[in-house]
Amino acid sequence: MPEKIIGILGGMGPEATIDLFYKIIKSTPAEKDQDHLRIIIDNNPKIPDRTAAILGKGKDPLPALQEAARNLEKAGADLIIIPCNTAHYFLSSIQKSVRIPVLNMIEEAAKETQQRIPQIKKVGLLASIGVYKTKIYHQQFKKFNIEVISPEEKDKEEVMKAIYAVKAGNLSEGIKKSILKIAQKLIDKGAEVIIAGCTEIPLILKEGDVAVPLIDPTQVLAKAAVQKARL
Numbered sequence: 001m002p003e004k005i006i007g008i009l010g011g012m013g014p015e016a017t018i019d020l021f022y023k024i025i026k027s028t029p030a031e032k033d034q035d036h037l038r039i040i041i042d043n044n045p046k047i048p049d050r051t052a053a054i055l056g057k058g059k060d061p062l063p064a065l066q067e068a069a070r071n072l073e074k075a076g077a078d079l080i081i082i083p084c085n086t087a088h089y090f091l092s093s094i095q096k097s098v099r100i101p102v103l104n105m106i107e108e109a110a111k112e113t114q115q116r117i118p119q120i121k122k123v124g125l126l127a128s129i130g131v132y133k134t135k136i137y138h139q140q141f142k143k144f145n146i147e148v149i150s151p152e153e154k155d156k157e158e159v160m161k162a163i164y165a166v167k168a169g170n171l172s173e174g175i176k177k178s179i180l181k182i183a184q185k186l187i188d189k190g191a192e193v194i195i196a197g198c199t200e201i202p203l204i205l206k207e208g209d210v211a212v213p214l215i216d217p218t219q220v221l222a223k224a225a226v227q228k229a230r231l
Contacts, residue, residue, distance in 0.1 A: 004229040006037055007077025007100075009068045011044040012084035013167045016199035016218065020083040023222035037229050040075050042068045050086035051130030051160070062090050066097035073098045081105070081225050083199045083218060085137075086130040101228075106197075108224045109217040110140035113193055117213065120193060122147045124186025124212075126179060126205075127197030129160050137197055149191050155182045159198075166200040176204045183210045 006024065010017030021041065030036050047065060052058025065087060072080055080102045082088065088106050095102045113123060125137050125148050138148045151159060158178055165175050179201065183194050193213045196202045202216045 001231070003037055004078035004231070005076050006039045006225050006229050007069075007072030007075070007080045008039060008041045009044075009065065009072060009080055009082045009087075009094075010041055012047055012050065012082075012087055013200065014043055014045055015166070015169075015203055016083045017041065017043050019199065019203060020081070020218050020222055023219050024225060027219075027222045027226045037226065040072055040077050042072055044068055047087075050084065050089065051128045054086070054089060054130040054133055061087070062093055065090055065094050069094050069098045069102065073100050079103060079225065079228055081221055083221070085197050085199060085217065086128045086134075089130065089134045089136055103221065103224055103228065104140075105217050105221040106136055106140050108220045109195065109197075109215055110137075110144060110146070112220045113141070113195070113215050114144040114146065116215075117193060120146055122149055122190045123193045123195050123215075124149045124183065124189070124191030125195045125197045126151075126159055126183060126186075126201050127195075128163055129156055131197055132156055137195065148195075149186050149189050151182050151186060155185065158182060162204075163198050163200045166203055171204055176209075179205055180209060187212055 028036055048059040048061040050061050053060050069080055079100055132150050141148050162175050162179050193215055194210050195215045199218050202218050207214045
């Protein structure tokens with residue numbers, strides 16, 4: 001059976017899109033160029049801000065998300081992946097606009113967490129304000145009876161500032177320290193795992209940086225996409 005072509009609906013932000021592409025390459029067993037998967041990337045940073053839209057302060061990104069998905073399908077993609085957690089709030093509507101499957105990164109992250117640590121009861125979530133507000137992680141983890149712990153309101157704002165700083169190219173130690181401080185507060189509240197629930201966060205936070213396991217949904221999505229493409 002021929003390998004499937006992966007479509008990346010990217011640009012949210014561009015660095016996160018590169019990160020997903022790189023992680024797909026590293027997740028693909030290959031000895032030569034031809035062993036790698038074909039990937040079509042639509043890097044569209046002009047898609048309106050997802051969190052701003054969810055908060056009622058910005059333009060609806062759904063038309064642009066649906067157009068990008070349709071363009072990937074027309075270009076030959078057999079499945080679509082989206083390296084933006086907040087955009088997954090619009091996932092069902094994106095899926096309705098195409099005939100090919102759109103993988104759910106948040107669902108995959110919840111499954112991966114439960115498989116890696118079967119007895120887990122609580123996870124700490126680092127994410128955008130839009131993700132916290134829509135509770136899209138809470139919904140997926142609830143299926144496994146896992147509680148999602150969110151930061152205090154002021155710390156949510158700090159995480160959001162850090163996310164926008166990374167989007168602006170600031171990968172400084174100061175930004176990393178601000179995220180680590182909030183992650184530690186979540187651990188102090190009982191989090192047994194930290195979820196890097198925004199695709200900018202794995203750009204500054206790596207496994208081993210926190211005292212508990214770190215789940216990187218971008219890496220989980222890369223692995224799932226490779227598996228689906230090679231079925």
